[in-house]
Amino acid sequence: MPDFVKGLPRPRARSGPGPPAGARAGHTTDAAAGEVPRCWPGARREAGRGQGADRGDIEESRHAMPIGIIGAGAVGQALAGRFLAAGEQVVISNSRGPASLRALAARTGSALRPATVGEAADQEIVVLAVPWRRLGEVVAAADVTDWQERIVVDPTNPLGPPDFRAADLGGRVSSEIVAGLVPGARLVKAFNTLPPDVLGADPLTPAGRRVIFLSGDHARANERVARLARRVGWAATDLGRLADGGRLQEFPGGPLAALKLVMEP
Numbered sequence: 001m002p003d004f005v006k007g008l009p010r011p012r013a014r015s016g017p018g019p020p021a022g023a024r025a026g027h028t029t030d031a032a033a034g035e036v037p038r039c040w041p042g043a044r045r046e047a048g049r050g051q052g053a054d055r056g057d058i059e060e061s062r063h064a065m066p067i068g069i070i071g072a073g074a075v076g077q078a079l080a081g082r083f084l085a086a087g088e089q090v091v092i093s094n095s096r097g098p099a100s101l102r103a104l105a106a107r108t109g110s111a112l113r114p115a116t117v118g119e120a121a122d123q124e125i126v127v128l129a130v131p132w133r134r135l136g137e138v139v140a141a142a143d144v145t146d147w148q149e150r151i152v153v154d155p156t157n158p159l160g161p162p163d164f165r166a167a168d169l170g171g172r173v174s175s176e177i178v179a180g181l182v183p184g185a186r187l188v189k190a191f192n193t194l195p196p197d198v199l200g201a202d203p204l205t206p207a208g209r210r211v212i213f214l215s216g217d218h219a220r221a222n223e224r225v226a227r228l229a230r231r232v233g234w235a236a237t238d239l240g241r242l243a244d245g246g247r248l249q250e251f252p253g254g255p256l257a258a259l260k261l262v263m264e265p
């Protein structure tokens, strides 16, 4: 259970060799059949969203805006806990609706707000912490007409229960496929290489700061997510474009995906 669920203690993370726990068990609990998710563009208009904003400047000026997290499972809660610990506001959703997240919110305080998928998707930074095979229905539930102005953070890995067999990506990086589901969004692949217990633990370890990898085709979006990660305490390492960096951090198969690294001071 992520530490923040128990009231935001900040345990020390252990560093060391060995594959991530998520390499097998616990990657997802989704047993749905199906392969690459589809996108159903929704009809909901983005009420209240600023028109004509400079997409390159959705940066610290909107820092006060909550971070939207779709998926409140192991990864969603781990990330929410670290964001909350860093002073961020979080809007979080799952498949069962906000009422099912009330107990979680009661434990974490008012900085975490249970919401619908659509509300979580209405933030400038939207994390898709859901099983790979659910992505299509999640995007449909988000009901977003225009993903522009959003940074979509993709921590998904293209596999899941019951067999944990990797999806056939046709030679593409998984996040390139996810980017196709949210046209116009600036997609940043991040947080997919660490198991939830490590992700949810204090990134400031005795040996140094926990390293997280990110990649994406929009340098300023990468930097925006990197700054957020640095505020949390992670040593954010930008690997460049999805075709290159995304492949390095791809799980399974990427050479960086099984590493739990800390950056020495």
Ligand SMILES: NC(=O)c1ccc[n+]([C@@H]2O[C@H](COP(=O)([O-])OP(=O)(O)OC[C@H]3O[C@@H](n4cnc5c(N)ncnc54)[C@H](OP(=O)(O)O)[C@@H]3O)[C@@H](O)[C@H]2O)c1
Pocket (backbone or CB within 6 Å): 021, 022, 023, 025, 026, 027, 028, 029, 030, 070, 071, 072, 073, 074, 075, 076, 093, 094, 095, 096, 097, 117, 128, 129, 130, 131, 132, 134, 137, 138, 141, 155, 156, 157, 158, 159, 191, 192, 193, 194, 195, 196
């Ligand atoms: N676990 C790991 O070791 C690990 C590590 C790194 C990356 N990842 C990746 O991170 C992603 C999430 O993994 P996880 O372990 O957090 O999975 P999880 O514990 O099974 O949680 C999945 C979450 O997604 C939500 N969800 C499913 N379908 C949805 C829908 N249609 N609309 C809204 N929410 C929906 C679920 O809602 P309910 O709670 O209502 O069911 C649940 O909160 C996966 O893509 C996985 O590959 C996992």
